[in-house]
Amino acid sequence: xxxxxxxxxxxxxxxxxxxxxxxxxxxxxxxxxxxxxxxxxxxxxxxxxxxxxxxxxxxxxxxxxxxxxxxxxxxxxxxxxxxxxxxxxxxxxxxxxxxxxxxxxxxxxxxxxxxxxxxxxxxxxxxxxxxxxxxxxxxxxxxxxxxxxxxxxxxxxxx
Numbered sequence: 352x353x354x355x356x357x358x359x360x361x362x363x364x365x366x367x368x369x370x371x372x373x374x375x376x377x378x379x380x381x382x383x384x385x386x387x388x389x390x391x392x393x394x395x396x397x398x399x400x401x402x403x404x405x406x407x408x409x410x411x412x413x414x415x416x417x418x419x420x421x422x423x424x425x426x427x428x429x430x431x432x433x434x435x436x437x438x439x440x441x442x443x444x445x446x447x448x449x450x451x452x453x454x455x456x457x458x459x460x461x462x463x464x465x466x467x468x469x470x471x472x473x474x475x476x477x478x479x480x481x482x483x484x485x486x487x488x489x490x491x492x493x494x495x496x497x498x499x500x501x502x503x504x505x506x507x508x509x510x
Contacts, residue, residue: 409484
């Protein structure tokens with residue numbers, strides 16, 4: 352009777368774990384989305400369709416660009432919006448945009464990017480100026496602002 356009792360116990364525990372997993376996962380996701388600095392931006396990214404290619408300009412913020420379900424595809428670009436040609440090295444800022452906004456927008460389209468995140472974390476003594484890619488997205492057309500706060504801007508391309 353001992354092996355049968357052990358099997359029943361294991362099955363009951365596995366059943367309870369499977370039954371409660373969805374609730375735990377939902378609670379974890381909700382708590383992440385309530386995080387004050389990035390939570391609302393992460394929620395916007397998590398709502399994007401599977402396979403959406405995401406590019407970041409500004410401070411590095413890689414984890415959320417995969418999406419909560421790992422359904423997004425991060426794309427590393429150079430400052431002008433072309434697919435990165437070299438290693439990142441020590442650079443954290445994207446560098447100033449050296450092309451016209453319409454060329455930048457065209458380069459993003461050629462790279463297959465669907466979402467652009469511009470990140471400018473607040474730091475004491477840091478310039479309040481955002482990376483130049485944010486102004487280019489506003490000026491070029493073909494990009495809809497989905498979200499913006501004091502640290503993050505998210506644009507959807509192709510609309």
